[in-house]
Amino acid sequence: MRKTKRITLKIAKYVEILKVSFMAASAYSKELYGTLGFLIITLFILFFLWKTIFSFETGDFEGFTLQKMIWYVAATEAIMLSSSRIRLRIDEEIRSGNVSNFLVKPFSYPLFLAFDSLGSSIFRFIVRMPVAFALALIFTLKFEISLLGLMSYIILGIMGLFLDALVTILIGLLAFYVEDTAPIYWIYNKLLFTIGGLLIPIDMMPAFVKTISKFFPARFILYNPANSLINFSWEFFMESFSYIVLFTAIVLLLTSLLFSSASRRLSINGG
Amino acid sequence: MENKLIEVKDLKKTYTSKKKSEGFLAGVKSLIKTDYFNIEALKGISFDVFEGETLALIGPNGAGKSTTIKILTGILYPTEGEAKVIGLVPWNDRVKLSYSIGVVFGQRSQLWFHLPPMDSFNLFSKIYELDGKEYKKRVEELIDIFEIREYISVPVRKLSLGERMRCEIVLSLLHKPRILFLDEPTIGLDVVVKSRVRDLIKRINREEHVTVFLTSHDTLDIEAISKRVIVINDGRIIFEGDLNTIKHGYMKKKIVDLKFNEITGDFNIKGVNILKKKDYGVKLEVDLTQISQDDAISEIIKQGEILDITIEDPSLEEVIKAIYNEEN
Structure with missing residues (x-):
């Protein structure tokens, strides 16, 4: 009984971090409108791009009709533009020594960062998703999604955002070892663009790329949630779910290993 | 003798840094071979702190004050030596220790910048796993002592440094710590606010018997707050004793x-x-x-x-x- 209570208290602190981060994210209303503008412009460009490509071909590409493609792109962009921004914060905290403040508190610093990141990502996701879907609807005049598809997209999308936060934190914590983590993050970002399936679904890529993509978390953050939205099947949902859990566990393990070795060699600036 | 809360024995800390020579050629050379050099921040310090005491660690910039506080709070690993804080080895039992200590770094903030302090207080009540009812009582008590009621619903970014500092100290006292570590708590504050903060720290020490471990280079802080002083310079303790002894001995x-x-x-x-x-x-x-x-x-x-x-x-x-x- 006492043990259950302790575990509940431990979970409660991370849930609270998530809540506070969600509230803090909602404090930036001007930024919100700015990024929504960016989302709308990006989606229009992508919609017209795909419209032009489809105008050369009648029928579909690997099972993707123009309508499905529009909904797919809306779905991946909504996640991408909600992805973690925690890297800059980690960089700043390690460089300035502010990390000290979080090391004297009874929680795991990487998990604190992960839930902080997830809180603000969920806020952005809740705002961006309806806007992206409304645009897709205006453009296609057709719902290409089912209720089950939408549910699985939201579940996998939020799990994907958590995985993205963990990968970002793993990269961010490298700041203990390298002077600048930006190049590593840049590579990760481009992996999301390509084998993550941000712009082009992985189905349309060569067979070897499809195989390679299964060994990286990128596709499970973008492609799998988006594909589950438009081509829902229980089998695909369960497969995606398991892969995300597996990758989350692996990245979490790597992050805690990196953090425990990094904190041993920590030296803090500023006196 | 009273209860020993902090025991430090021959603590040493050496930082390793990359050597960066000037000039283009040296820059190219450093791509192949990096030279390192050591900085000895602490060269073997020993001292004890007793329950209910107010102790100040003073010394010029780079003397090793912050390194000491960071080792004692579990943030840094020492290179050599032993330390125990409330019976725990800080760098091995960092999380366990954090339930019994409060830490305030004068130059850094632990409050959420865009949210009112009350939101941060509520968050930390969960982080410290405090009982809901007890927490409510405690936070009300601290809000009254520190007279911050009018600021608790204002976003932190809109508070002055003095108002913010009082909220920082409240946050670090929510879980009734046995030791309060203060690293330059009055830095950047004006004279009036400084003396206010000092009075509050003294009051917490007196009324709640919280042991106060303070670093500062403002000697007025030390005269006002602490009874015992450790003077540290270049990683070594050069004086340890009562504030009065220090004055008479060197006067x-x-x-x-x-x-x-x-x-x-x-x-x-x-x-x-x-x-x-x-x-x-x-x-x-x-x-x-x-x-x-x-x-x-x-x-x-x-x-x-x-x-x-x-x-x-x-x-x-x-x-x-x-x-x-x-x-x-």
């Missing part, structure tokens, strides 16, 4: 301020220096190693017709300067 000078109706002498007295002289006001420094206080005064009053005289001890700042000089 080899007195400052004499005089107002004359008429000055007849030239103050040519052995062991007496003129610090300032303007019209009928004279400020003298008496070196007690050369002349006794009584002799100095009897010589001084012969220099003219005196209207007023005050004899002062040198400030703690000057005493510390004397200790540093002696060390060097």
